[in-house]
Amino acid sequence: MASRIRIPKSKRGRLSAVAAAVVTVALAGFAFIYFVLFPTSSPPSFALKTPKTAVPLSSASAVVGRWTIAADSQAGYRVREKLAFLPALDDAVGRTSEITGGATFAAPHGTLTVTVASFVINVLSLKSNEAMRDQHIQTIGIQSATYPKASFVLTHALALPQSALSGDVFDVNITGDVNMHGATRLLTIPVEMRLSSSRIHAVGSLTFPWGLFRMSAPSVGGFVSVEPDATMEFDLTLARA
Numbered sequence: 001m002a003s004r005i006r007i008p009k010s011k012r013g014r015l016s017a018v019a020a021a022v023v024t025v026a027l028a029g030f031a032f033i034y035f036v037l038f039p040t041s042s043p044p045s046f047a048l049k050t051p052k053t054a055v056p057l058s059s060a061s062a063v064v065g066r067w068t069i070a071a072d073s074q075a076g077y078r079v080r081e082k083l084a085f086l087p088a089l090d091d092a093v094g095r096t097s098e099i100t101g102g103a104t105f106a107a108p109h110g111t112l113t114v115t116v117a118s119f120v121i122n123v124l125s126l127k128s129n130e131a132m133r134d135q136h137i138q139t140i141g142i143q144s145a146t147y148p149k150a151s152f153v154l155t156h157a158l159a160l161p162q163s164a165l166s167g168d169v170f171d172v173n174i175t176g177d178v179n180m181h182g183a184t185r186l187l188t189i190p191v192e193m194r195l196s197s198s199r200i201h202a203v204g205s206l207t208f209p210w211g212l213f214r215m216s217a218p219s220v221g222g223f224v225s226v227e228p229d230a231t232m233e234f235d236l237t238l239a240r241a
């Protein structure tokens with residue numbers, strides 16, 4: 001025998017049932033719009049690859065000197081959004097090329113070393129695939145309208161391995177002060193690097209809880225929110241100053 005739908009007899013019960021139905025329909029409609037009509041397609045994470053014909057450097061002196069940010073550098077964020085309790089299909093990614101700064105290389109005793117490095121990112125210029133998201137992060141989460149700059153300053157000179165001169169990709173850990181959302185934290189960031197006589201490439205990322213930089217995880221209307229951790233990522237190209 002088929003079950004019957006029970007309709008509340010009281011006026012208050014009927015109103016509650018109607019309200020619940022409206023919320024359910026609204027949530028379903030929002031989910032349809034968000035996941036079907038406007039699906040996201042995240043750009044891949046930054047990564048370095050060793051070229052097929054890597055050219056070794058003649059010596060550490062080929063890199064010694066001052067290098068500055070080139071125009072094709074990028075930095076930004078990567079977070080996984082949620083619609084109510086449902087995770088999004090892809091990450092929300094925002095990036096900018098408005099970066100300034102550079103690094104100085106020296107070779108004391110023949111060991112190639114990064115002695116100075118500092119970078120400033122204009123987070124107010126971050127762009128994603130959704131203009132509405134870009135507007136929201138100006139006032140929630142990153143709050144880029146209030147804190148328009150993020151920066152990194154190297155605090156410990158970094159001695160590079162001998163493999164850095166091979167032209168291949170190598171891994172290092174860079175320690176420095178990261179300033180974001182008005183808070184500064186001393187952090188160590190894993191970085192992939194590749195050196196040549198004309199370009200220096202550095203790619204890295206760091207995943208952290210929002211509260212590390214005194215930020216609150218963004219939430220829009222209680223429907224769209226994000227996971228408790230965010231990732232900052234960068235792909236920097238340096239050219240001779």
